[in-house]
Structure formats: C-alpha cells, structure tokens
Amino acid sequence: MENQNSIESSKAPEPVGLYPHARRVGNLLFLSGVGPRERGTKKIPGVELDENGKITSYDIAAQCHSVFRNIKYILEDSGSSWNKIVDVQVFLTNMKDDFPTYNKLWAEYFKENPPCRTTIEINCLPTPIAIELKVIATID
Numbered sequence: 001m002e003n004q005n006s007i008e009s010s011k012a013p014e015p016v017g018l019y020p021h022a023r024r025v026g027n028l029l030f031l032s033g034v035g036p037r038e039r040g041t042k043k044i045p046g047v048e049l050d051e052n053g054k055i056t057s058y059d060i061a062a063q064c065h066s067v068f069r070n071i072k073y074i075l076e077d078s079g080s081s082w083n084k085i086v087d088v089q090v091f092l093t094n095m096k097d098d099f100p101t102y103n104k105l106w107a108e109y110f111k112e113n114p115p116c117r118t119t120i121e122i123n124c125l126p127t128p129i130a131i132e133l134k135v136i137a138t139i140d
Contacts, residue, residue: 011073013037036066095121
C-alpha cells in the first residue's frame with residue numbers, strides 16, 4: 001500500500017469535523033474542503049451575522065481572498081506550493097451573484113498555468129460561508 005500521510009497546517013483554520021487539512025498519497029496532495037474562516041476564531045472574513053447566526057450580508061471578494069490564502073497555507077505547510085495545484089472543485093452558494101467576482105479573482109491568482117476547474121452551485125455549506133474549494137496538487 002502507498003504511503004498515506006495526514007497533514008495539519010498550523011496557519012489554516014481548524015477543521016470543523018474529523019478530517020485532516022490534507023493527505024499525501026504518492027506525489028499527490030489532496031486537500032479537504034477549504035473555506036474562508038480564520039484560524040483560532042469563528043470569524044469569517046466579509047461575513048456579517050445576526051444574533052441567530054444567519055447571514056445578513058457578505059463580501060464574496062473578501063471570502064475568495066481568504067480561501068486562497070488558506071489554501072496557500074496548507075500547501076506550504078505540506079511541502080507543496082500554489083503553482084503545483086492541478087485540479088480545483090469550487091462550491092458556491094450563489095452562482096448568479098458570486099461567479100463574476102470569483103471568476104475575476106481566480107484569473108488574478110492563476111494568471112500562469114491555471115489548473116483544471118469545476119464550479120458547482122450548492123444549497124449551503126457547513127458554516128455560514130459562500131465559497132469552499134477542494135484542491136488536488138502535486139508534491140515532490
């Protein structure tokens with residue numbers, strides 16, 4: 001059986017369930033779903049909640065920047081890097097409103113050699129976020 005190593009990042013937000021930030025299998029690195037939360041807090045960049053925890057407003061650009069930063073943290077803590085991303089699944093809770101901003105930021109972050117990408121609209125995510133990414137990268 002191939003070597004399978006679980007990886008925990010010291011900079012990315014703590015997982016909301018029983019799963020590692022990433023798992024290495026051979027020369028591939030599989031990241032668990034990554035959202036925009038910040039480590040050590042329940043605060044989500046760009047999200048305003050009411051007293052019942054319902055979203056009153058959110059800034060998709062702030063969430064995108066935070067998700068990309070969290071992915072970079074996990075990749076670097078794993079011994080990989082941003083330019084080694086090969087495949088990304090993107091989950092949006094509001095395709096109509098958020099896709100244009102997300103797509104514009106994607107083009108800025110992936111100017112060189114963009115990875116494969118699938119973008120899916122879903123009903124909701126486990127925390128009050130509007131975007132989550134599932135990433136596969138290579139690792140030496």
